[in-house]
Amino acid sequence: LVDRVGARPVLFAALSCFVLAALAAASAQGYAGLMLASALAGLGNSPFHPVDFTILNKRVSQPRLGHAFSVHGISGNLGWAAAPVFMAAITAATGSWRWAAGGAGLWALIVLATMLLNRNAIDDRSVSWPHAAAKSAAGASAEHPLAFLRLPSVWLCFSFFFWSTCALSAVQSFAGPALGKLHDLPLAVTSFVVTGFMLCGAAGMVVGG
Numbered sequence: 001l002v003d004r005v006g007a008r009p010v011l012f013a014a015l016s017c018f019v020l021a022a023l024a025a026a027s028a029q030g031y032a033g034l035m036l037a038s039a040l041a042g043l044g045n046s047p048f049h050p051v052d053f054t055i056l057n058k059r060v061s062q063p064r065l066g067h068a069f070s071v072h073g074i075s076g077n078l079g080w081a082a083a084p085v086f087m088a089a090i091t092a093a094t095g096s097w098r099w100a101a102g103g104a105g106l107w108a109l110i111v112l113a114t115m116l117l118n119r120n121a122i123d124d125r126s127v128s129w130p131h132a133a134a135k136s137a138a139g140a141s142a143e144h145p146l147a148f149l150r151l152p153s154v155w156l157c158f159s160f161f162f163w164s165t166c167a168l169s170a171v172q173s174f175a176g177p178a179l180g181k182l183h184d185l186p187l188a189v190t191s192f193v194v195t196g197f198m199l200c201g202a203a204g205m206v207v208g209g
Helices: 007-026 031-045 048-059 062-094 097-117 130-139 152-183 187-208
Strands: none
Touching: 007 031, 007 048, 007 097, 048 062, 062 097, 062 187, 152 187
């Protein structure tokens, strides 16, 4: 879809899905409502790597691309670290997780508005480096659209992202509830487990970079 219509409109649609997901969660009256919120959140989250990598590759010069990817990765980890604290703090202050979901929706709406106001800066149709695009087009051969599946590097990258996502999802989804069950810890404390995990991940990126 990103290749067909461009990264920017898909980004706007993804952020809109996050807003709708938060509203669905805040107003959910049962399991079906929570499933709807989860589906909308998953739909909003799924395009981000095609979207952000496309925009970075087309809007950032080659000498600065490595730094851009580093900032992108570290910022993402910091966002994951801040999210549990943000949600737990609103829940503790209001006594309702619905207000926390509404706060998340408001935050997503602010991000969407910011992207809309700066839409020219993320326009992937405007290739900043035409000589690189021309060189790539000139060297392209008429291969089958799925020919890349024969490359071992593609499957290695897929395997890396698949298993790292499984590990991250397990920590985010089950570390807090497990600590609550095992040690009778409140949500406000267990949420810091994910925060600490992601902060350590960001620190590792900085040290490794």
